[in-house]
Amino acid sequence: MKHIKTINGKTLNRDIKKAGCGECQTSCQSACKTSCTVANQKCEKE
């Protein structure tokens, strides 16, 4: 494309049926204890 550059595709709605295994780290166990920062957590399946 000439006018638009996509730097990330549709990542949220892929594998919906496989979502929610719950094996990933709890966000407050990493480095936030007073604010909720979820989107920087890793998926255990990745």
Next chain:
Amino acid sequence: MRVLTGCPGKLVIMIHAYSMYGTNLVLDVSSGAVHVFDDTAFRVLKCFGQDGRLEEEKISKLREEFPEREIREAVDEIRTLISEGLLFSGDIYEEHLPQWTRNTVVKALCLHIAHDCNLRCKYCFAGTGEYLGERSLMSLEVGMRAIDFLIENSGNRRNLEVDFFGGEPLMNFDVVKGIVHYARTRERDCKKNFRFTITTNVLLLDKDKRDFINEHMDNVVLSIDGRKEVNDAMRQRLDGTGCYDRILPLAKTMVEERGHENYYVRGTFTRNNLDFGEDVLHLADEGFEQISVEPVVASADSGLDIREEDIPRACAEYKRLAKIYAERRASGRWFNFFHFMLDLEGGPCIAKRLRGCGSGTEYLAVTPEGDIYPCHQFVGQPRFLLGSVFKGFSGNPEREEFCNSNVYEKPECRACWAKYYCSGGCAANAWKFNRDIKKPYRVGCELEKKRIECALWIKAKEAR
């Protein structure tokens, strides 16, 4: 900055479009797609309505500024993105929510190893370590029972997490060791994998403790606020002296011995240092590569709380930091700022993004006496006492409130473009400021949104 929402066919459509340092960014909220638009396409985008349809009367005005050919190219490209589900996509997740909220199990405990502390940090949400109660230390018996409770309530979850927290957990380190050894003896038979973390103020971090932590802990969080004068104004010993000169070299040694991996230095900023970017950079200059510096959560009477009038300055500081951060990373002076981290390709699944941190459900805090609370920030508040590791859950209906909490249950979150990144925000903050775990803390929301904007801009810079 522009947010569009619409709901043709009942699906909510939302995009977030903003410019930062001359870069036009467009987030398609529901799909997670992120685009960089040139100026022509960015203006053309504004001619599309909330339902993703082009409004011809708006586009005709653009012809006075841009060549017809450029406009048509931009329109075609936008329509291509729409047809591919990368722009103006609908929110399809709510119908899936029930499958992700049933059968909730416990997978993480924050163990309050010590309700006591050898510092008297002026912003501490735990009082001076005692959390609205009396000073106390967790016994090995309580700690072992907490491990049993976690195993018993974890269902089929294999990975279980235990964070050793306080107060200051190094004041009761023999119990930390005992709990780790006990958990290791149980994990094979129970087919579990324990991951341990510890959050410490560093003061007592001697060789013996460092060796044990490095051998057994998956992550260590080392508290330091940044510049000496900033740190020492807040983080003081009982005699009022600052701790910076003691903890900085110890933290460096710890990080060196861990091979510079699996750690964070973590600080807190208050309204007294809204130039907190300097503290982040100071920690980077001291050689730390994994850095977290968070806004304080404090009451108005503390004089330290971030107020509505502080939001513009704090947001400007995040923006300033983002620019320096990107420049440093590009020039070989790489470091990671926890609050600019964003894994666009991987990252958590949508189920986690809808439900957030899991406080009160997957994640619980345990006091030295074995009492259970939704998270460390609720400890000591009788309303939120959920049970004990000895007797199990008490049936307190408050737990149901946490189980039912998700971004769709919070009107402000439902309408917010950032909901899949903060996942509804911190329940403890919501309660502290609004007395409702489903009404998010506005100051925290505004800062979080700015951090996400900065993080996306950094991604765009690094994608070039």
